[in-house]
Amino acid sequence: MSFQSLGLSQALLKAISKKGYTTPSPIQAKAIPPILEGNDVLASAQTGTGKTAGFTLPMLHLLAEKETLRHRPVRALILTPTRELAAQVFANVKEYSEFLDLRSAVIFGGVNQNPQVTKLRQGVDILVATPGRLIDLANQGELSLSKIDFFVLDEADRMLDMGFLRDIERIMKMLPSKRQNLMFSATFSKDIKKLAQGILNHPVHVEATPENTTVEAISQKVYRVAKAKKTGLIIKLISEGNWKQVLVFTRTKHGANKLTKTMISSGITAAAIHGNKSQGARTKALAGFKNGRVTVLVATDIAARGLDIPLLPHVINFELPNISEDYVHRIGRTGRAGADGQALSLVSADETSYLTGIEKLIGERIDVEIVEGFEPDPNASTEPIKQGQGGRNRGQGRGGNAKPSSKSSGGQKSNRRNARKSNANRN
Template sequence: MSFKSLGLSDTLLKAISKKGYTTPSPIQEKAIPPVLEGKDVLASAQTGTGKTAGFTLPLLHILSETPKEKYRPIRALILTPTRELAAQVYANVKEYSEFLNLRSAVIFGGVNQKPQAATIRQGIDVLVATPGRLLDLQNQGLLSLKRVEIFVLDEADRMLDMGFLRDIERVIKSMPEKRQNLMFSATFSKDIKKLAHGILNHPVQVEATPENTTVDAISQKVYRVAKGLKTELIIKLISEGNWKQVLVFTRTKHGANKLCEKMSKSGITAAAIHGNKSQGARTKALAGFKNGSVRVLVATDIAARGLDIPLLPHVINFELPNISEDYVHRIGRTGRAGASGEALSLVSADETTFLRDIEKLIEMKLPVEIVEGFEPDPNASTEPVKQGQGRQNRNTRNSNSSRGSNTSSSDKKTNSRRPKRNTDRRH
């Protein structure tokens, strides 16, 4: 199977070839044809499967086939949950449309809105956006969605997790009823199917991999350790292994900052990325991690999706997530595009329940290792760590439009009257 056989234009094939791609991934092979036929699509694909090209390529093909107006209204809207994912999707749109007469833009909170508004005012065909900034600019009369022909909801499950349901509904009401809809999600949960039923019209359902499965190329291991010894153990593993590029996940913003400080004092260059960091700081940290000047990137779950780091060799769960599906998304940052990767989890006694739930979800028992001198505390309680937002509240969180970890000043304006909740786990 080749990209040409999927029915894409020669101009797009030229851009694909320039990027060095020759064969479509399974999700691209399954999603591109029905999108080109103008059908609504509901697609399930894990991160690292090439899903972004699965909707951007046919979208660009469709737009390039129709005549341009003198003033360019927004004809395609791609909605993403996080700034990082928005930036990555936009980068892909730019690359694939290099030889097309199409204009695109990306908007998200955390940065000055004036340049974004100015770009839109000049006329664009494709807009990539996060919900908060999109609604802000729309409320100010700086953009219109009345001419949207294609709507893409990317990482739909993450959208629900982060409380964007009401915003999605508001965006949908702003668009024409007659349009093509594409929805991409890592899982087909009941909430996702319910959301899809309200948006999609007789959709073609495609699936690249079984739900909630972990990539075969990822080597997974658990280190049982006393809670107070986790920091020393992770520093030992990174130092003695001479690991150069490590993505570490913590549950809280404070925990990420604290771990970064400890690593820096031990001679390991580290940077944190989470919701309290400015967009500039987040961009700088990610750039440093990619170019090798930052050895360890410590992140909260906001970074579990949308980070495009080629050939990332190591992911470490400094703390296990209390939502099992997040484990799959976290470790999915490694083992991408056929490369091998390693995912390690430091598990203390109070995370025993989380580990059991994760193993049940992925249907496998994870191998356990104990490092001498870092043994687990035999007297520690196995009661789960207390979180402001636990597993039992997931459905409530899905329907609650209070912001998740991607909150910016512009996001907050659209949500000022909604009840606040503890979102520390997601930051």
């Protein structure tokens, strides 16, 4: 199958060709036709499957077919959970619309709103936004969503995890009732299905990868290690492996900062990226990581979904996530576009239940290795560290270490409430 066979315009085919793409990915091949036909779509697609083009290309095609209004009101809204993802979706929109008479803009928090307001006043057809800044500018009367033809909710599951449900509901009230809706999510939980029922109208269901499975191209391994020896082990792996680009995940912001400082003192160029960092610092860290000046990017889960890093070879879970689905999202940053990738997890005794939950979710056992000199502590407790124990920043938002329970979702709900309090800093 070719992009041409999907029925896209010549202007879009020219832009696609310029980017060097010839064959659509599975999610693109499945999502583009029903969107072009005017259907609402509910799509399940993992990070790195090309989903952004899956909704951007047909949306641009349909927008270009319609008459351009003189004052260019916002006709398409793409809502994303994080600034990084918003910036990357916007970059894709710009690239694919290069040969079309369409204007686009991106708005998110953490930066001065004045340039964004100026752009909106000039007229914008396609707006990429995070919820907080969108609501702020709408409340200020700087933008109207009354002319929306297309509404895209990207990373819907991440939106809910970060506590944006109430913001989404507020935004929905600003939109006209007649519009085309597209929802993309890596997982289809009960909450996601409930949200879809309130947004989508007789949607076409599209699924490119089985729910909660890991990409086949990713090699996974677990290192059982004593908690106190994790830092030494990760430095040994990166240094002796001579790895040049490694994305490392920690559960807390404090942990990310501490690990970054230790790596730098060990001669490894590293930078941290998380919600407490300014937008300028986050952008600089990501740019340095992409161009090779920074070897290791240490991140909290804010970066798990939305970082577009082509051919990323290594992802390391310095700490396992306490929500199993986040493991899939984290390691999905590698093994993209058909390339091989390696996902390593450093697992201490108190993370045993997290590992069990992850293996149950993905339906496979992960190979285990023990490195001499970094053996696990045989006397350590396998009980997870509970909130309020084990150091600073425990229990902050999704970085908390609340013990997961299959009988109750109370812990996750508490995490989401905490996350909601801080998400104004993230979008």
